Amino acid sequence: MPPEILRYAAFTSTPEGGNPAGVVLDAAALDDADMQRIAAEVGYAETAFVTESAVDEDPRRSRLRYFSPISEVPFCGHATIATAVALAARDGEGAFDFETPVGAITIETSRIGGQLTAAFTSVEPEVVDIDGDVLDSLLALLGATRSDLHPELPPRISFAGNRHPVLVFSSRRLFDSFVFDPAAMRSLMDTQGWAGTVTTLRVVGDAEFEARNLFPVGVITEDPATGSAAASVGGYLRALGRPPGRVVIHQGAHVGRPSLLTIDIPAAGGIVVNGSAVEIA
Structure with missing residues (x-):
């Protein structure tokens, strides 16, 4: 059976x-x-x-x-x-x-x-710098340059179960409008061993972000909600000096499936990711 x-x-x-x-x-x-x-x-x-x-x-x-x-x-x-x-x-x-x-x-x-x-x-996060040539290749796939990134939130590779490059854009216009070639993005992700998503963010408020998580697999190109990326974002923020507390992440609006994730960032240890789920008939 x-x-x-x-x-x-x-x-x-x-x-x-x-x-x-x-x-x-x-x-x-x-x-x-x-x-x-x-x-x-x-x-x-x-x-x-x-x-x-x-x-x-x-x-x-x-x-x-x-x-x-x-x-x-x-x-x-x-x-x-x-x-x-x-x-x-x-x-x-x-x-x-x-x-x-x-x-x-x-x-x-x-x-x-x-x-x-x-x-x-999550497991204990690990956050490291991203190689400059790899960063430039990734940004080029999005039609962006380093000058488009948030000056106070530098790009990093963050791991809290999966390895995610984290990019924070300054411009809402670019964040909303960038496009990419799924095959080229998948090739770069496979070469770098990024089993998770490419995580892009924009700042909404002091403890609030909007996320787009790029995940070209099959007919899918962008993930509506990504728990492992949310955990990695928590590790990323803590590594940049953010104090313990709760952060809200909105995701999925760009693919028509709005989602809400909350993360609790403790002083040390794994990141807590919260969310609800409902059965699809």
């Missing part, structure tokens, strides 16, 4: 918003080829597979793997949120522990005003 494939929209309160993810809660019998085929058939940016339930006989501890339509990815934030909400709907709210390819993730689920929400704590 084929496994049941659930479909959830993460970081939204409506099925029409957020980032859709496939969720397979019983993937123990699937091999790599099966999971890759299902992810391609589902067609979402990622599908999460619970490859082992009750790890060490703990009913709330699972092993997860993530596949895009073209390859396995180390971690996916929105599919993690979706999986946790699906498990909470089945098994009740509370904490779940996920063993993922990038390490153990604890995720808390709760119900707020009838809406199931989840919050995961």
Whole structure:
């Protein structure tokens, strides 16, 4: 019997918003080829597979793997949120522990005003400079130059589960209007080992950003909501000296699926990414 494939929209309160993810809660019998085929058939940016339930006989501890339509990815934030909400709907709210390819993730689920929400704590972020030639190549693909970047928020590579280049634009006009060749962007991302997204931001307020996350896979070019990128943004901001606190990220308006992500930046340790998810009929 084929496994049941659930479909959830993460970081939204409506099925029409957020980032859709496939969720397979019983993937123990699937091999790599099966999971890759299902992810391609589902067609979402990622599908999460619970490859082992009750790890060490703990009913709330699972092993997860993530596949895009073209390859396995180390971690996916929105599919993690979706999986946790699906498990909470089945098994009740509370904490779940996920063993993922990038390490153990604890995720808390709760119900707020009838809406199931989840919050995961990322692995410890790492933030490094981006090579100048690579930066220029990336900006050229977007029709931009270094002078278009925010002077107080320099470009970096940030890792909090996936490796994301982070670019903050000064101009809303450029942020809203840039376009890119998906094949050329995918080639650069593969060459650099960027398994996540290219994360572009603009400042909305002191603790508020708008994001566009570029993710050319299959027919997809831009991600509506990216949990791993949100965690990486939190690590990026902390590395630049931002004090602990909450930051709000709006994403998805440019692809017609508005999303809301909140991140809590502690003084040390992983970044907490919060969001809700709803099942897509």
